[in-house]
Amino acid sequence: MTGIRLSVPETATRGEVVEIKALIRHPMESGFRRGSRGEVIERDIITRFECDLNGALVFASDFHPAIAANPLITFHMRATESGELTFRWTDQNAEVWSDTASITVA
Protein backbone atom coordinates (compact mmCIF):
# COMPACT_ATOMS: atom_id res chain seq x y z
CA MET A 1 0.00 0.00 0.00
CA THR A 2 2.89 2.30 0.72
CA GLY A 3 3.69 4.55 -2.20
CA ILE A 4 7.14 5.94 -2.88
CA ARG A 5 8.03 8.69 -5.34
CA LEU A 6 11.64 9.43 -6.23
CA SER A 7 13.13 12.27 -8.21
CA VAL A 8 16.70 11.55 -9.32
CA PRO A 9 18.30 13.04 -12.45
CA GLU A 10 19.09 10.27 -14.96
CA THR A 11 22.41 11.80 -15.90
CA ALA A 12 24.87 14.21 -14.33
CA THR A 13 28.35 15.47 -15.09
CA ARG A 14 31.12 14.47 -12.70
CA GLY A 15 31.37 16.86 -9.77
CA GLU A 16 27.94 18.37 -10.39
CA VAL A 17 25.68 18.96 -7.39
CA VAL A 18 22.33 17.27 -8.06
CA GLU A 19 19.04 17.56 -6.24
CA ILE A 20 17.42 14.35 -5.00
CA LYS A 21 13.83 14.18 -3.75
CA ALA A 22 12.06 11.30 -2.05
CA LEU A 23 8.44 11.15 -0.95
CA ILE A 24 6.82 8.29 0.95
CA ARG A 25 3.25 7.70 1.98
CA HIS A 26 3.09 7.31 5.74
CA PRO A 27 0.69 8.60 8.43
CA MET A 28 3.50 9.81 10.79
CA GLU A 29 1.04 9.62 13.66
CA SER A 30 2.63 11.62 16.46
CA GLY A 31 1.16 9.76 19.45
CA PHE A 32 0.06 13.05 20.98
CA ARG A 33 -3.36 13.18 19.36
CA ARG A 34 -6.63 11.84 20.70
CA GLY A 35 -9.59 10.44 18.81
CA SER A 36 -13.16 11.67 18.97
CA ARG A 37 -13.80 9.54 22.06
CA GLY A 38 -10.74 10.80 23.91
CA GLU A 39 -8.67 7.69 23.29
CA VAL A 40 -4.95 8.09 22.62
CA ILE A 41 -4.01 7.43 18.99
CA GLU A 42 -0.91 5.24 19.13
CA ARG A 43 2.34 6.64 17.83
CA ASP A 44 3.28 5.30 14.40
CA ILE A 45 6.27 7.02 12.84
CA ILE A 46 9.22 6.45 10.56
CA THR A 47 12.35 6.90 12.64
CA ARG A 48 15.15 6.70 10.05
CA PHE A 49 15.74 7.56 6.41
CA GLU A 50 18.91 6.55 4.59
CA CYS A 51 20.14 6.90 1.04
CA ASP A 52 23.08 4.86 -0.31
CA LEU A 53 24.99 5.12 -3.56
CA ASN A 54 26.44 1.70 -4.46
CA GLY A 55 26.30 0.76 -0.78
CA ALA A 56 27.99 3.89 0.57
CA LEU A 57 25.84 6.20 2.68
CA VAL A 58 25.24 9.61 1.09
CA PHE A 59 22.45 10.97 3.27
CA ALA A 60 20.67 9.96 6.46
CA SER A 61 18.08 11.54 8.69
CA ASP A 62 16.39 10.73 12.00
CA PHE A 63 12.65 11.39 12.04
CA HIS A 64 10.69 12.54 15.07
CA PRO A 65 6.98 12.87 15.87
CA ALA A 66 6.67 16.48 14.69
CA ILE A 67 7.29 15.52 11.05
CA ALA A 68 4.13 15.71 8.93
CA ALA A 69 2.44 12.77 7.25
CA ASN A 70 3.78 11.69 3.84
CA PRO A 71 7.24 13.13 4.51
CA LEU A 72 9.18 14.67 1.64
CA ILE A 73 12.97 14.74 1.84
CA THR A 74 15.00 16.96 -0.48
CA PHE A 75 18.79 16.86 -0.36
CA HIS A 76 21.76 17.56 -2.58
CA MET A 77 24.57 15.23 -3.54
CA ARG A 78 27.78 15.73 -5.49
CA ALA A 79 27.73 13.28 -8.39
CA THR A 80 30.94 11.29 -8.20
CA GLU A 81 30.15 7.93 -9.80
CA SER A 82 27.43 6.14 -11.74
CA GLY A 83 25.37 3.61 -9.92
CA GLU A 84 22.28 2.79 -8.02
CA LEU A 85 20.81 4.94 -5.29
CA THR A 86 18.93 2.98 -2.64
CA PHE A 87 16.37 4.82 -0.52
CA ARG A 88 15.36 3.16 2.73
CA TRP A 89 12.82 4.19 5.34
CA THR A 90 12.66 2.33 8.67
CA ASP A 91 9.74 2.73 11.06
CA GLN A 92 9.61 2.41 14.85
CA ASN A 93 8.81 -1.31 14.56
CA ALA A 94 11.80 -1.93 12.25
CA GLU A 95 9.58 -2.33 9.20
CA VAL A 96 11.51 -1.21 6.13
CA TRP A 97 10.36 0.21 2.80
CA SER A 98 12.84 0.81 0.03
CA ASP A 99 13.17 1.74 -3.61
CA THR A 100 16.03 2.34 -6.01
CA ALA A 101 16.91 4.72 -8.82
CA SER A 102 19.95 4.79 -11.06
CA ILE A 103 22.12 7.74 -12.02
CA THR A 104 24.70 7.90 -14.80
CA VAL A 105 27.65 10.18 -14.20
CA ALA A 106 29.66 11.13 -17.26
Add this chain to the structure above:
Amino acid sequence: MMRILWSSALLVAAACTPEANRPEHLEIAPDQIQSGYAFLTSETQQLQEDSFENPGYLWVDRGAQIFTAETDGSPACASCHSNGLEGAATNYPKVDPGTGALLNLEGRINQCRVEHQNAEPWPYESDELLSITAYVAEQSKGMAMNIAVDDTNRPYVNQGRDYFLTRRGQFNLSCQQCHTENWGKQLRGDTISQGHGNGFPAYRLEWQSIGSLHRRLRDCDTGVRAEPLPYGDPTYIAVELYLATRARGLEIETPAVRR
Protein backbone atom coordinates in the same frame (compact mmCIF):
# COMPACT_ATOMS: atom_id res chain seq x y z
CA MET B 1 -55.98 44.06 22.32
CA MET B 2 -56.77 40.43 21.66
CA ARG B 3 -56.83 41.11 17.95
CA ILE B 4 -53.34 42.65 18.02
CA LEU B 5 -51.97 39.66 19.91
CA TRP B 6 -53.51 37.28 17.41
CA SER B 7 -52.14 39.08 14.38
CA SER B 8 -48.64 39.27 15.84
CA ALA B 9 -48.79 35.55 16.62
CA LEU B 10 -49.72 34.90 13.01
CA LEU B 11 -46.84 37.07 11.83
CA VAL B 12 -44.39 35.09 13.95
CA ALA B 13 -45.78 31.85 12.61
CA ALA B 14 -45.44 33.10 9.04
CA ALA B 15 -41.84 34.13 9.64
CA CYS B 16 -41.00 30.65 10.90
CA THR B 17 -42.20 28.70 7.89
CA PRO B 18 -39.40 27.45 5.66
CA GLU B 19 -40.69 29.42 2.67
CA ALA B 20 -40.40 32.74 4.48
CA ASN B 21 -37.01 31.76 5.86
CA ARG B 22 -35.49 30.92 2.52
CA PRO B 23 -32.88 33.50 1.63
CA GLU B 24 -32.55 34.97 -1.80
CA HIS B 25 -30.39 32.99 -4.18
CA LEU B 26 -27.27 35.01 -4.96
CA GLU B 27 -24.63 34.30 -7.55
CA ILE B 28 -21.00 35.27 -7.87
CA ALA B 29 -20.46 37.38 -10.99
CA PRO B 30 -18.89 35.22 -13.73
CA ASP B 31 -15.76 37.39 -13.91
CA GLN B 32 -15.31 37.04 -10.13
CA ILE B 33 -15.31 33.24 -9.95
CA GLN B 34 -12.05 32.01 -8.41
CA SER B 35 -10.76 28.57 -7.58
CA GLY B 36 -9.86 27.75 -3.97
CA TYR B 37 -6.27 27.90 -5.23
CA ALA B 38 -6.50 31.72 -5.27
CA PHE B 39 -7.09 31.78 -1.52
CA LEU B 40 -4.04 29.68 -0.57
CA THR B 41 -0.68 30.92 0.66
CA SER B 42 2.03 30.98 -2.01
CA GLU B 43 3.77 28.02 -0.27
CA THR B 44 0.67 25.86 -0.54
CA GLN B 45 0.17 26.95 -4.15
CA GLN B 46 3.72 25.84 -4.92
CA LEU B 47 3.08 22.48 -3.28
CA GLN B 48 0.08 21.94 -5.56
CA GLU B 49 1.91 23.13 -8.69
CA ASP B 50 4.90 20.82 -8.23
CA SER B 51 3.80 17.52 -9.71
CA PHE B 52 6.47 15.69 -7.75
CA GLU B 53 6.05 17.27 -4.33
CA ASN B 54 2.24 17.38 -4.43
CA PRO B 55 1.39 14.50 -2.06
CA GLY B 56 -1.91 13.92 -3.86
CA TYR B 57 0.09 12.14 -6.57
CA LEU B 58 0.79 9.30 -4.14
CA TRP B 59 -2.91 8.44 -4.54
CA VAL B 60 -2.92 9.16 -8.27
CA ASP B 61 -0.04 6.68 -8.68
CA ARG B 62 -1.96 4.06 -6.73
CA GLY B 63 -5.04 4.77 -8.85
CA ALA B 64 -2.98 4.14 -11.98
CA GLN B 65 -1.98 0.72 -10.59
CA ILE B 66 -5.61 -0.15 -9.84
CA PHE B 67 -6.69 1.02 -13.30
CA THR B 68 -4.41 -1.43 -15.08
CA ALA B 69 -4.63 -4.35 -12.63
CA GLU B 70 -6.81 -7.36 -13.36
CA THR B 71 -8.33 -8.68 -10.19
CA ASP B 72 -9.88 -12.12 -9.67
CA GLY B 73 -10.29 -12.80 -13.37
CA SER B 74 -12.33 -9.68 -14.03
CA PRO B 75 -11.07 -7.32 -16.71
CA ALA B 76 -8.99 -4.28 -15.76
CA CYS B 77 -10.45 -0.79 -16.16
CA ALA B 78 -7.80 -0.21 -18.81
CA SER B 79 -9.06 -3.09 -20.98
CA CYS B 80 -12.18 -1.04 -21.86
CA HIS B 81 -10.84 2.47 -21.32
CA SER B 82 -7.67 1.87 -23.30
CA ASN B 83 -7.40 5.53 -24.31
CA GLY B 84 -7.82 6.76 -20.77
CA LEU B 85 -10.63 8.96 -19.51
CA GLU B 86 -9.50 12.44 -20.41
CA GLY B 87 -12.31 14.92 -19.89
CA ALA B 88 -14.65 12.44 -18.18
CA ALA B 89 -14.50 14.24 -14.84
CA THR B 90 -15.66 17.53 -16.38
CA ASN B 91 -19.18 16.08 -16.88
CA TYR B 92 -19.86 14.62 -13.43
CA PRO B 93 -22.15 14.33 -11.47
CA LYS B 94 -24.37 13.05 -14.28
CA VAL B 95 -27.84 11.51 -14.43
CA ASP B 96 -27.56 7.81 -15.24
CA PRO B 97 -29.81 7.18 -18.28
CA GLY B 98 -30.59 3.63 -17.10
CA THR B 99 -31.77 4.27 -13.56
CA GLY B 100 -32.42 8.03 -13.55
CA ALA B 101 -30.25 8.34 -10.45
CA LEU B 102 -27.60 11.01 -10.12
CA LEU B 103 -24.09 9.58 -10.12
CA ASN B 104 -20.88 11.32 -9.17
CA LEU B 105 -17.51 10.06 -10.36
CA GLU B 106 -17.22 7.73 -7.37
CA GLY B 107 -20.69 6.31 -8.05
CA ARG B 108 -19.94 5.84 -11.74
CA ILE B 109 -16.71 3.99 -10.96
CA ASN B 110 -18.53 1.69 -8.55
CA GLN B 111 -21.27 1.10 -11.14
CA CYS B 112 -18.58 0.02 -13.60
CA ARG B 113 -17.15 -2.35 -11.02
CA VAL B 114 -20.50 -4.00 -10.39
CA GLU B 115 -21.73 -4.17 -13.99
CA HIS B 116 -18.54 -4.86 -15.93
CA GLN B 117 -16.00 -6.22 -13.48
CA ASN B 118 -18.24 -8.48 -11.43
CA ALA B 119 -16.80 -6.91 -8.28
CA GLU B 120 -18.09 -5.43 -5.06
CA PRO B 121 -18.41 -1.65 -4.99
CA TRP B 122 -15.67 0.04 -2.96
CA PRO B 123 -16.86 1.76 0.21
CA TYR B 124 -16.95 5.52 0.08
CA GLU B 125 -13.70 7.12 1.28
CA SER B 126 -11.84 3.81 1.00
CA ASP B 127 -8.27 4.08 -0.16
CA GLU B 128 -9.10 2.31 -3.44
CA LEU B 129 -12.04 4.53 -4.34
CA LEU B 130 -10.17 7.73 -3.47
CA SER B 131 -7.13 6.62 -5.47
CA ILE B 132 -9.00 5.60 -8.62
CA THR B 133 -11.21 8.71 -8.47
CA ALA B 134 -8.15 10.93 -8.11
CA TYR B 135 -6.50 9.10 -11.00
CA VAL B 136 -9.53 9.50 -13.30
CA ALA B 137 -10.11 13.14 -12.32
CA GLU B 138 -6.43 13.96 -12.75
CA GLN B 139 -6.73 13.07 -16.45
CA SER B 140 -9.03 16.10 -16.81
CA LYS B 141 -6.63 18.41 -15.00
CA GLY B 142 -6.58 21.84 -16.66
CA MET B 143 -9.90 21.23 -18.45
CA ALA B 144 -12.92 23.38 -17.61
CA MET B 145 -15.78 22.02 -15.53
CA ASN B 146 -18.57 21.76 -18.01
CA ILE B 147 -22.01 20.85 -16.73
CA ALA B 148 -24.98 22.46 -18.43
CA VAL B 149 -28.34 22.52 -16.67
CA ASP B 150 -30.99 20.71 -18.72
CA ASP B 151 -34.33 19.02 -18.11
CA THR B 152 -32.77 15.76 -16.90
CA ASN B 153 -30.53 17.22 -14.22
CA ARG B 154 -32.53 20.32 -13.26
CA PRO B 155 -34.40 18.69 -10.34
CA TYR B 156 -31.07 17.59 -8.83
CA VAL B 157 -29.50 21.01 -9.36
CA ASN B 158 -32.46 22.59 -7.55
CA GLN B 159 -32.19 20.04 -4.74
CA GLY B 160 -28.50 20.83 -4.32
CA ARG B 161 -29.14 24.55 -4.43
CA ASP B 162 -31.81 24.24 -1.76
CA TYR B 163 -29.29 22.55 0.51
CA PHE B 164 -26.77 25.29 -0.26
CA LEU B 165 -29.24 28.04 0.62
CA THR B 166 -30.75 26.51 3.74
CA ARG B 167 -29.54 27.75 7.10
CA ARG B 168 -28.57 24.84 9.34
CA GLY B 169 -26.85 23.88 12.55
CA GLN B 170 -26.48 25.65 15.86
CA PHE B 171 -24.76 28.51 14.06
CA ASN B 172 -27.77 28.79 11.75
CA LEU B 173 -25.61 29.43 8.69
CA SER B 174 -26.17 28.48 5.07
CA CYS B 175 -23.33 27.61 2.69
CA GLN B 176 -24.19 30.72 0.70
CA GLN B 177 -23.61 33.07 3.61
CA CYS B 178 -19.92 32.23 3.74
CA HIS B 179 -19.10 31.17 0.20
CA THR B 180 -21.17 33.58 -1.90
CA GLU B 181 -21.70 36.57 0.36
CA ASN B 182 -18.46 36.72 2.33
CA TRP B 183 -15.70 35.05 0.33
CA GLY B 184 -12.36 36.81 0.50
CA LYS B 185 -12.92 37.91 4.09
CA GLN B 186 -11.11 36.44 7.08
CA LEU B 187 -12.66 33.75 9.23
CA ARG B 188 -10.23 33.52 12.13
CA GLY B 189 -6.91 32.61 10.51
CA ASP B 190 -8.35 31.62 7.15
CA THR B 191 -9.54 33.43 4.08
CA ILE B 192 -13.02 32.25 3.12
CA SER B 193 -13.01 30.66 -0.33
CA GLN B 194 -15.87 30.57 -2.79
CA GLY B 195 -16.50 26.92 -2.00
CA HIS B 196 -15.82 25.33 -5.40
CA GLY B 197 -15.17 21.60 -5.71
CA ASN B 198 -12.86 21.75 -8.72
CA GLY B 199 -9.85 20.31 -6.90
CA PHE B 200 -11.44 17.21 -5.37
CA PRO B 201 -10.46 14.59 -4.44
CA ALA B 202 -7.97 16.97 -2.85
CA TYR B 203 -5.08 16.67 -0.42
CA ARG B 204 -5.94 18.75 2.61
CA LEU B 205 -3.15 19.71 4.96
CA GLU B 206 -5.60 19.47 7.84
CA TRP B 207 -6.36 15.84 6.94
CA GLN B 208 -2.76 14.99 5.96
CA SER B 209 -4.45 12.85 3.36
CA ILE B 210 -6.51 13.00 0.22
CA GLY B 211 -10.27 13.16 0.70
CA SER B 212 -13.46 13.37 -1.28
CA LEU B 213 -15.72 16.38 -1.71
CA HIS B 214 -18.21 14.68 0.59
CA ARG B 215 -15.64 14.61 3.36
CA ARG B 216 -15.20 18.35 2.83
CA LEU B 217 -18.97 18.93 2.91
CA ARG B 218 -19.19 16.94 6.13
CA ASP B 219 -16.49 19.18 7.61
CA CYS B 220 -18.45 22.28 6.58
CA ASP B 221 -21.67 20.91 8.09
CA THR B 222 -19.84 19.99 11.28
CA GLY B 223 -18.29 23.47 11.29
CA VAL B 224 -21.69 25.13 11.55
CA ARG B 225 -22.64 22.56 14.22
CA ALA B 226 -25.08 20.74 11.94
CA GLU B 227 -25.49 16.98 11.65
CA PRO B 228 -23.43 15.92 8.60
CA LEU B 229 -25.01 13.57 6.05
CA PRO B 230 -23.48 10.13 5.44
CA TYR B 231 -20.81 9.67 2.75
CA GLY B 232 -22.34 9.24 -0.70
CA ASP B 233 -25.73 10.55 0.42
CA PRO B 234 -27.91 11.45 -2.60
CA THR B 235 -28.37 14.97 -1.20
CA TYR B 236 -24.61 15.48 -1.08
CA ILE B 237 -24.35 14.25 -4.67
CA ALA B 238 -26.99 16.83 -5.61
CA VAL B 239 -24.96 19.49 -3.77
CA GLU B 240 -21.91 18.29 -5.70
CA LEU B 241 -23.87 18.83 -8.94
CA TYR B 242 -25.03 22.29 -7.90
CA LEU B 243 -21.46 23.21 -6.96
CA ALA B 244 -20.24 21.97 -10.34
CA THR B 245 -22.76 24.17 -12.19
CA ARG B 246 -21.77 27.05 -9.94
CA ALA B 247 -18.07 26.48 -10.74
CA ARG B 248 -18.66 26.11 -14.48
CA GLY B 249 -15.60 27.21 -16.42
CA LEU B 250 -13.10 26.66 -13.59
CA GLU B 251 -10.29 24.28 -14.40
CA ILE B 252 -10.14 20.91 -12.69
CA GLU B 253 -7.12 20.86 -10.36
CA THR B 254 -7.24 17.30 -9.01
CA PRO B 255 -5.22 16.47 -7.01
CA ALA B 256 -5.39 19.95 -5.53
CA VAL B 257 -3.77 20.89 -2.23
CA ARG B 258 -6.00 22.74 0.19
CA ARG B 259 -5.56 23.94 3.76
